Amino acid sequence: MKKAIFITGLLFSIIGIAFAQTGVKKKRPLPYEFGRVVINNYSEASNIAPVVFDHWLHRAKFTCRLCHVDIGFAMTAGASDIKARDNINGYYCGTCHNGTRMFGDTSAFSSCKEESGSMNATCDRCHSLGKNVTRKYDFREFVKGWPKERLGNGVDWEKAEEQELIMPYDYIEGVSIKRAKLVVQDDFKIVSKVKGMPNIIFSHEKHTVWNGCELCHPEIFVGIKKGLTQYSMVSIYEGKFCGVCHNNVAFPLLDCQRCHLQEVK
Amino acid sequence: MVHIKKILSVFIIALTVPVLASAADYSESLQYLLPPAEYFGQVVLDNYSQKAGVSPVTFDHWLHRAKFTCRLCHIDIGFAMKEEMTEISAADNVNGYYCGSCHDGKRVFDGREIFDSCAEDYTENEGKRCARCHSDAESGARKYKYKTFSEKLTKLPGNLIDWEKAESEGKIKVTDFLEGVSYKREPLKAQDDFSIKTKTWTADVIFSHRKHTVWNGCELCHPLIFPSTKKGTTQYSMKQIMKGEYCGACHMSVAFSVWLCDKCHITPVKQ
């Protein structure tokens, strides 16, 4: 009986790994593609090209918290269930993309419109999958001269902010709540179980500056005490825990040394 | 029953003797399994070439292999590990990605300027430059020939270049860092070598982390090719390797061929 259970368990774990598409490498997104999300809850069904959202532009202008907590976007493509009507009603993309909200001296172009029917050039600015749309901002021009890093977008976002090349908004009038000042939690060490791999130094400060608290707790990290939630690199690669962000928007997991910082003597 | 088992195992062991003894004739049989040495590691890239009216690109690994680590191209620059998976377009090269990271007409390497890759428009004159990549390997448009290049290098059975020896003998010098492409990192401690138990009569495999990380770093294999960090979690067979998974991602096409069994199956046969 025990043997049967063990074998079944082993088989399932093998199958699990098999479905995880291992053993072969995939194409790595180029710097301008990294962080790309395709949103297609209703577009195709409405005979419109699905939305292609590249994180990098918004990443340079707003904190993660603003969109994912204040506005309320989900953290996986399609999970927000955004409809054109939601945008028209002034939520989700429509929170800012209403043609009137100003950021500096530019206004965010109006998203979805009341009149259904023919698409126009403005619609194409987002609904661009499969189309040859020239975006307003060119990635290379945008990040020219910025401090560079390897992998991901190829940009050192941290340094860019330090050097005030980017100054992300963290508050939108009429949308964000006036909250109490953030109280930063301690940094801590996560011990790596693989012999020889340096321990991870996790910086709460760096994460909360952009994310606040609610983005990670408890949805992504549910353990209330350090050590309660045990996870391995395998689950991280599958897009859980650290992988929710560090698989496709924040610096990618390929960059081992960005986290594995503390040499184990 | 026991008798039959004994007889069978003796028979099988007896079979392996002539096979092992004919190791000297090994390379002769390899010719049926491997392509000619100069084509070993060749990759044909045709995501867009023929559609654009140019010959597909044939990329021979051996030249770049002698000058750069695997890590530099496959991690720092970001080439995929499978033919046509990178989906390189001329625009990408012109913008300084992929081939264009080095082939930009400006970067100096080995005392020479590296020729420019794709251009927005090209004239007939420039066609010669295009043909350096967009051509068949034997078309005569290539600068370096395998035969002359590999003459002085130690060979493996099948006339393949023994890259390990080439490096240890100082005949090739491999670059791992390119300015503007690579970023300095604290080197991760090289993991231990370990043995992989085989489930058949073949010798166990001794896997050398040290040898692999010298050329590949960690990221090339982990996590996409080998997702687990705990030995034994990922189970795979020679069948999968032959399909280009796991070890086969490199050792079926570019690194020493999987047909050279005794390069990996090193420990003595189990008694």
Next chain:
Amino acid sequence: MKNIARLFFIGFLLFNFWGRGFIVGGSLNTVYAQEQGDWKQEYAEICAKTQNAMELSVAELKDRIERADKLQERINKLEGPLAETEKKVFTKRLKMCRELYSFALEYKEHKE
């Protein structure tokens, strides 16, 4: 005298709990409309302390969680042209803040 006082008292009570609806009729809608908008204000008040949730006391966390649960019920009953969108959006926003308070509460209770 006493009877007059009693009459006034009963009249007062009736007016407050029953008569108001008829006498002040029109303004009841305003009250209701205000209530409709009030829930957003309530949301802003409840979730204003997420950035320092760990500093709040157990009692305050419990209070905010309770208020959040009540507010969620109000959100579920929203009506009007924006209702579908607002239900979806505010359910998500409120959930994040309510769950964070719950997380902080669990931490504090576990510590004790």
